[in-house]
Amino acid sequence: MSRRGFLFAAAGAAAAISLPGSRRRLLQMNGYPIDAETPLDALTTYITPNDLFFVRHHWNPVFPDPKRWMLTVDGEVESALRLSLADLKRMPKSSATCVLQCAGNGRALHRPIVPGVQWRYGAVGNARWTGVRVRDVLEKAGLKGSARHLHTFGTDAPPLKVPPFHRSVELEKIREDGLIAYEMNGAPLPALHGAPARLIVPGWAGDHWMKWLERLSVRAEPQKGFYMDVAYRFPKKAGDPGVAFKPEEMDPVTELFVKSNITEAPARARAGSPITVSGFAFSGVPDIAKVEVSDDGGASWREAELGSDHDPYAWRLWSFRYEPKEAGKVTLSARATDSRGGVQPKEAVWNQSGYLYNAWHSVEIEVAA
Amino acid sequence: MSRTLRTAVVAALWATTVLLLGQSSAKSPRAQGLPALGTRLAPFPRGAMKSVADQACLNCHSADIVRQQRLNEKQWTASVNKMIGWGASVPEGKKDPLVAYLVEHFGPDNDRFQPVVTGPAKSR
Numbered sequence: 001m002s003r004r005g006f007l008f009a010a011a012g013a014a015a016a017i018s019l020p021g022s023r024r025r026l027l028q029m030n031g032y033p034i035d036a037e038t039p040l041d042a043l044t045t046y047i048t049p050n051d052l053f054f055v056r057h058h059w060n061p062v063f064p065d066p067k068r069w070m071l072t073v074d075g076e077v078e079s080a081l082r083l084s085l086a087d088l089k090r091m092p093k094s095s096a097t098c099v100l101q102c103a104g105n106g107r108a109l110h111r112p113i114v115p116g117v118q119w120r121y122g123a124v125g126n127a128r129w130t131g132v133r134v135r136d137v138l139e140k141a142g143l144k145g146s147a148r149h150l151h152t153f154g155t156d157a158p159p160l161k162v163p164p165f166h167r168s169v170e171l172e173k174i175r176e177d178g179l180i181a182y183e184m185n186g187a188p189l190p191a192l193h194g195a196p197a198r199l200i201v202p203g204w205a206g207d208h209w210m211k212w213l214e215r216l217s218v219r220a221e222p223q224k225g226f227y228m229d230v231a232y233r234f235p236k237k238a239g240d241p242g243v244a245f246k247p248e249e250m251d252p253v254t255e256l257f258v259k260s261n262i263t264e265a266p267a268r269a270r271a272g273s274p275i276t277v278s279g280f281a282f283s284g285v286p287d288i289a290k291v292e293v294s295d296d297g298g299a300s301w302r303e304a305e306l307g308s309d310h311d312p313y314a315w316r317l318w319s320f321r322y323e324p325k326e327a328g329k330v331t332l333s334a335r336a337t338d339s340r341g342g343v344q345p346k347e348a349v350w351n352q353s354g355y356l357y358n359a360w361h362s363v364e365i366e367v368a369a
Numbered sequence: 370m371s372r373t374l375r376t377a378v379v380a381a382l383w384a385t386t387v388l389l390l391g392q393s394s395a396k397s398p399r400a401q402g403l404p405a406l407g408t409r410l411a412p413f414p415r416g417a418m419k420s421v422a423d424q425a426c427l428n429c430h431s432a433d434i435v436r437q438q439r440l441n442e443k444q445w446t447a448s449v450n451k452m453i454g455w456g457a458s459v460p461e462g463k464k465d466p467l468v469a470y471l472v473e474h475f476g477p478d479n480d481r482f483q484p485v486v487t488g489p490a491k492s493r
Contacts, residue, residue, distance in 0.1 A: 037484070052490070
């Protein structure tokens with residue numbers, strides 16, 4: 001390991017053990033239902049602690065009693081199931097360390113401005129999720145030949161005439177790597193994050209990760225309703241910013257887009273004295289190939305060093321040593337490239353709901369002589 | 370009205386609403402034992418339409434989500450129409466004044482919203 005590599009690993013390990021107390025905080029966007037994002041300077045560790053993980057609720061949740069909770073599996077299956085938490089825990093245990101990002105993370109950065117929770121950077125985190133494979137549960141029930149989609153239901157119910165948050169995921173995806181998680185980072189899944197069990201859909205946006213899961217129903221067709229047919233849809237191709245897309249011009253949000261953020265950079269530096277800029281990068285495909293930093297608006301790029309911690313669909317921490325040459329303001333921009341060749345764009349694709357913002361993240365540094 | 374009194378009135382209104390609705394989905398976070406993350410129920414700004422906004426919006430969500438928006442008249446009209454369709458109660462003849470109030474306070478140049486810095490989440 002190079003000296004720099006060693007220092008990076010050591011710094012990463014130290015950060016994982018203890019984040020400074022001043023950084024242990026959340027930024028609450030809404031009183032009720034709770035929406036709170038994590039400040040970027042608290043997203044400097046490979047694993048995001050449970051109590052600093054962003055919280056996103058559609059409405060005030062109904063928390064199931066884990067002792068009486070049952071998961072129903074029905075629809076296009078040979079035999080419907082009713083599984084208790086103890087039943088799930090008796091099944092083979094499986095874990096995945098991966099990113100959970102709200103589809104609307106970065107909404108506040110879209111121009112023209114769009115309505116919704118004005119998330120900036122921190123509706124994202126990386127955690128180790130443990131539970132049972134959806135595949136194993138579906139095999140226990142036995143899929144019929146007509147089975148194509150998994151309809152998912154949680155216990156949270158909307159007020160008044162607000163449509164329910166019912167969703168579906170293609171069976172092909174969910175059978176590949178979906179989990180029903182009852183643990184988060186080695187602890188029982190917290191109530192705020194969907195206890196006793198939630199869906200984990202690695203690489204896909206948070207709207208698929210149903211919290212307070214109570215029913216999985218196998219069907220031939222996708223789910224219908226507001227949260228499938230109107231909300232959580234992304235343009236098939238980019239249009240003019242500010243011109244709303246019709247539902248048929250969009251597809252459901254699925255895979256996350258390749259993205260990196262800068263989590264730490266000094267506001268001030270001195271010409272000739274090296275500084276370190278660091279951050280995280282992830283994508284909707286399993287691996288990040290590289291992260292690059294530019295100090296000239298994207299005319300030239302230099303590769304950052306990737307952290308050693310690494311799992312499919314997890315984020316990759318990165319670090320970049322930069323030596324400012326002269327006094328004045330310098331803007332550093334970061335962009336990630338994933339293992340499928342997807343490159344983080346300079347501009348995000350505008351859409352009226354503000355989903356999947358992934359433009360280059362830039363910071364300005366004041367350089368003294 | 371003093372600030373304290375205003376806060377008390379908002380709290381009383383909210384408590385009454387919770388009691389009247391009596392639905393689990395309409396209970397306040399505190400009533401549900403929900404970890405509150407230092408919840409601050411920021412009120413709507415003063416104005417003739419404040420009581421209309423309170424009545425229309427606060428059954429389902431706190432004012433914070435409204436206060437962070439930066440929308441033009443067309444966007445606010447669409448948003449209010451959507452919410453009325455979802456059950457928000459806006460008295461006859463009050464829709465246009467409500468939209469005007471929202472545009473006045475939370476229009477495209479609204480840069481006053483700051484998230485509440487709160488501690489780590491305490492959760493069961």
